[in-house]
Amino acid sequence: MPELPEVEALAAFLRGNAVGRVVARVDLSAVQAIKTFDPPLSALAGLEVTGAARHGKFLDLDVSGLHLVVHLARAGWLHWRTGLPAAPPKPGKGPLALRVHLDPLDTDPPAPGFDLTEQGTRKGLAVYVVRSASEVPGVARLGPDALEVDRDTFARLMAGRSGQLKGALTDQTLLAGIGNAYSDEILHAARLSPFKMADKLTDDEVLRLHDAVRATLTDALRRQVGQRAATLKGEKRSGLQVHARTGLPCPVCGDTVREVSFADTSLQYCPTCQTGGKPLADRRMSKLLR
Ligand SMILES: [Zn+2]
Numbered sequence: 001m002p003e004l005p006e007v008e009a010l011a012a013f014l015r016g017n018a019v020g021r022v023v024a025r026v027d028l029s030a031v032q033a034i035k036t037f038d039p040p041l042s043a044l045a046g047l048e049v050t051g052a053a054r055h056g057k058f059l060d061l062d063v064s065g066l067h068l069v070v071h072l073a074r075a076g077w078l079h080w081r082t083g084l085p086a087a088p089p090k091p092g093k094g095p096l097a098l099r100v101h102l103d104p105l106d107t108d109p110p111a112p113g114f115d116l117t118e119q120g121t122r123k124g125l126a127v128y129v130v131r132s133a134s135e136v137p138g139v140a141r142l143g144p145d146a147l148e149v150d151r152d153t154f155a156r157l158m159a160g161r162s163g164q165l166k167g168a169l170t171d172q173t174l175l176a177g178i179g180n181a182y183s184d185e186i187l188h189a190a191r192l193s194p195f196k197m198a199d200k201l202t203d204d205e206v207l208r209l210h211d212a213v214r215a216t217l218t219d220a221l222r223r224q225v226g227q228r229a230a231t232l233k234g235e236k237r238s239g240l241q242v243h244a245r246t247g248l249p250c251p252v253c254g255d256t257v258r259e260v261s262f263a264d265t266s267l268q269y270c271p272t273c274q275t276g277g278k279p280l281a282d283r284r285m286s287k288l289l290r
Pocket of ligand 1: 250251252253254255270271272273274
């Protein structure tokens with residue numbers, strides 16, 4: 001799932017490549033992806049792209065005061081394309097959700113643009129056309145941005161949260177931008193158990209966690225901003241220490257990275273670095289044993 005660093009890198013890419021161009025046409029292929037009807041998608045045609053920004057994990061393309069806001073969900077992505085076919089795509093076929101054609105600055109090379117795609121059968125990619133990004137309910141509910149939250153605010157957020165760290169870090173209404181992958185990475189960097197209670201952290205642990213949020217996201221951003229959209233995913237994968245590395249050695253201590261189920265997904269962690277060497281019991285199992 002694209003998280004803060006990937007979405008920020010996509011916004012930066014669009015600032016460099018889409019801003020200044022005029023939207024020629026928008027093709028909707030996956031009807032369920034569009035969540036708004038007024039203004040219509042067609043209202044974007046003929047307007048100049050004037051900016052690109054990020055709100056949490058939402059991408060926001062400013063088109064002369066109208067906003068095309070996108071949430072890429074679990075398996076969505078943005079593909080920058082040159083020489084897009086002029087014929088509209090067949091609705092409902094393949095991973096294509098939405099195609100944006102941009103007017104070229106010159107006639108050669110042919111018109112560029114981008115595709116929003118989504119792999120898999122669970123469709124969650126969402127597109128909104130609004131006059132202000134805050135009209136999108138998910139944007140309006142966002143907590144402070146994970147990259148900008150200061151230590152005092154962060155400490156207050158954690159102290160007020162009576163739940164496990166993994167859930168706290170990924171709750172967008174508490175802190176915006178962190179998802180499944182970077183929460184694993186942040187907890188590993190902070191040497192904290194994903195199941196530790198947020199409001200039970202010591203002052204030192206809160207500082208360590210805040211530092212890890214900063215360091216992990218800043219490092220990912222540094223590697224990703226400037227990358228082309230096509231190479232971002234590989235760059236993300238290569239920088240991960242524990243996430244999606246079950247069974248592989250922890251790069252810090254050499255212990256084997258473990259996996260445990262969490263909510264409707266799974267998380268990865270290093271026992272030696274994070275849980276005093278003890279593997280975490282499956283949550284559903286530990287509930288039965290309690
Ligand atoms: Zn380790």
